[in-house]
Amino acid sequence: MNLESRRYHIVTFGCQMNKADSERMAGVLEAMGYEWAEQPDDAKIVLYNTCTIRDNAEQKVYSYLGRQAKRKQQEPDLTLVVAGCVAQQEGEALLRRVPELDLVMGPQHANRLQELLEQVFDGNQVVATEPINIVEDITKPRRDSAVTAWVNVIYGCNERCTYCVVPNVRGIEQSRTPEAIRAEMETLSRQGFKEVTLLGQNIDAYGRDLPGSTVEGRHQHTLTDLLYFVHDVPGIERIRFATSHPRYFTERLIRACAELPKVCEHFHIPFQSGDNEILKAMSRGYTQERYRRIIEMVRSYMPDASISADAIVGFPGETDAQFEATLQLVEDLEFDLLNTAAYSPRPNTPAALWGNQLSEEVKADRLQQLNRLVNQKAAGRSQRYLGRTEEVLVEDTNHKDPTQVMGRTRGNRLTFFAGEIEQLRGQLVPVKITEIRPFSLTGMPLMPALL
Ligand code: SF4
Numbered sequence: 001m002n003l004e005s006r007r008y009h010i011v012t013f014g015c016q017m018n019k020a021d022s023e024r025m026a027g028v029l030e031a032m033g034y035e036w037a038e039q040p041d042d043a044k045i046v047l048y049n050t051c052t053i054r055d056n057a058e059q060k061v062y063s064y065l066g067r068q069a070k071r072k073q074q075e076p077d078l079t080l081v082v083a084g085c086v087a088q089q090e091g092e093a094l095l096r097r098v099p100e101l102d103l104v105m106g107p108q109h110a111n112r113l114q115e116l117l118e119q120v121f122d123g124n125q126v127v128a129t130e131p132i133n134i135v136e137d138i139t140k141p142r143r144d145s146a147v148t149a150w151v152n153v154i155y156g157c158n159e160r161c162t163y164c165v166v167p168n169v170r171g172i173e174q175s176r177t178p179e180a181i182r183a184e185m186e187t188l189s190r191q192g193f194k195e196v197t198l199l200g201q202n203i204d205a206y207g208r209d210l211p212g213s214t215v216e217g218r219h220q221h222t223l224t225d226l227l228y229f230v231h232d233v234p235g236i237e238r239i240r241f242a243t244s245h246p247r248y249f250t251e252r253l254i255r256a257c258a259e260l261p262k263v264c265e266h267f268h269i270p271f272q273s274g275d276n277e278i279l280k281a282m283s284r285g286y287t288q289e290r291y292r293r294i295i296e297m298v299r300s301y302m303p304d305a306s307i308s309a310d311a312i313v314g315f316p317g318e319t320d321a322q323f324e325a326t327l328q329l330v331e332d333l334e335f336d337l338l339n340t341a342a343y344s345p346r347p348n349t350p351a352a353l354w355g356n357q358l359s360e361e362v363k364a365d366r367l368q369q370l371n372r373l374v375n376q377k378a379a380g381r382s383q384r385y386l387g388r389t390e391e392v393l394v395e396d397t398n399h400k401d402p403t404q405v406m407g408r409t410r411g412n413r414l415t416f417f418a419g420e421i422e423q424l425r426g427q428l429v430p431v432k433i434t435e436i437r438p439f440s441l442t443g444m445p446l447m448p449a450l451l
Pocket of ligand 1: 028157158159160164165166167202245
C-alpha cells in the first residue's frame with residue numbers, strides 16, 4: 001500500500017460517547033500508520049460512527065454511505081466501516097442493504113478495530129456486534145505483536161445461549177482441518193511468532209463437524225487431538241486456546257494440557273452465573289456444581305494453573321440470592337482474571353424479549369460489587385508469584401517505561417522487567433518476581449547476559 005492510500009476519515013454522529021469512541025478508533029488507525037484525510041473522498045478507510053437516537057442521523061448515514069458505496073465500485077480497495085449504534089442495531093441487515101460495506105461493528109468493539117480490519121484485509125466481510133466480545137473475550141488486543149498470534153480453529157457456534165447473538169451472526173460451527181491449522185502455525189513460526197492462541201467461540205466443539213474416522217467409538221478430531229497434532233510445530237514455544245465451554249470440557253483435554261509442555265497452564269472457562277436456575281435460563285447446559293468440579297479437576301492435574309472466566313450479572317429475573325451465588329462462586333474459586341459484564345439485551349435473542357428485565361441501577365450496582373470482589377481475589381492470586389521465577393515471553397517495550405520490556409508468564413500474567421526490546425523480543429526469559437499488582441507483575445531477569 002502506498003502512502004496516499006494510508007489515509008482515513010471518520011464521520012461521527014451523536015453523543016459524547018460516540019465522539020470518545022471515534023477518538024479511540026482514530027488512535028488505533030494512526031497506530032496502524034494511517035493519517036487523517038480532511039475529505040472522505042481522499043481516504044482509503046471511511047468510517048461512520050453512527051447514532052440511532054434521532055432518525056435523521058440514521059437517514060444521514062445511509063445517504064453518506066450511498067455516496068461512498070458508489071465510489072467503492074470504482075475503487076475496490078476502499079474500506080467502508082459502519083460503527084456505533086446503527087451498526088449494533090442493524091448488524092447484518094446493514095450488509096444486505098449496503099453490500100459494499102466491509103465492516104459493521106458495535107460500539108463496544110471500538111478497541112478491536114485493528115483486529116477487525118485485519119480480517120477485512122484478509123478478504124472477509126465482518127460483522128462485530130455480538131456481546132461475546134465483552135463477555136467471552138480474553139482476546140484483549142495485543143497490538144503490533146510480532147511474537148504472539150491468534151489462529152482460528154473453529155468458526156460459528158451451535159449453542160443457543162439465550163443472551164447471545166453469535167449463533168445468528170456467525171452461523172453454525174465450521175472447523176478448519178488439523179492440517180490447515182498446523183500449516184498456518186508453521187508459517188507463523190517462520191515469520192518469527194513464538195506463541196499461538198487457538199481460537200474458537202466454543203473451542204471445545206472443535207472437530208465435531210469434521211468428517212473423521214472413529215476409533216474405538218471415539219471421534220478422532222477433538223480439540224485434544226488437535227493439541228497433540230500441533231504441539232510440536234518447531235519454533236512455536238507456547239500454545240494457548242480459548243474459549244472453553246464447561247459443557248464440553250473433558251478430563252482428557254486437561255490431561256493433554258498437563259502432559260504437553262508447550263500448552264500453557266492457562267484456562268479461560270466462562271461460568272456466566274453461579275446459580276443453576278439462571279444457568280438454565282441462559283441455556284448453558286451445566287450446573288455450578290459441574291463447573292466447580294471442572295476447576296477442581298484442572299487444579300488436581302496442574303495445581304498452579306491460571307484460570308480466567310466470564311460472568312454476567314443482572315440477567316433477566318436474577319434475584320439478590322442468585323447474584324449472591326455468583327459472588328460465592330468467585331469467592332470460592334479464586335480466579336486469576338474475570339471478565340465481567342452487566343447483562344444487556346441483544347437484538348433477536350430470546351432473553352431480550354423476556355418481561356423480567358432488571359433496572360440499569362440494579363445491574364450497575366451488582367457489577368460494581370462483583371468487580372470489587374474480582375480485584376480483591378486477583379490481588380490475592382498475584383501473591384503466589386512473589387519471589388518466584390517465572391518464564392516470560394517478551395513481546396514489546398513497556399509503553400509507560402521504555403527502559404522496561406513487557407511479556408507474559410505461562411499463566412498469562414502481564415510482566416515487566418528492565419531490558420532492551422531489540423535484544424529480547426521473542427525470547428523466553430526467566431524472571432524473578434519482585435513486585436506484584438492484581439493483574440500484573442514486575443521482576444528481575446535471571447539471564448546472566450542481562451544482569
Ligand atoms: S457458547 Fe453460547 S455464549 Fe458462547 S458463542 Fe455460543 S451461543 Fe454465544
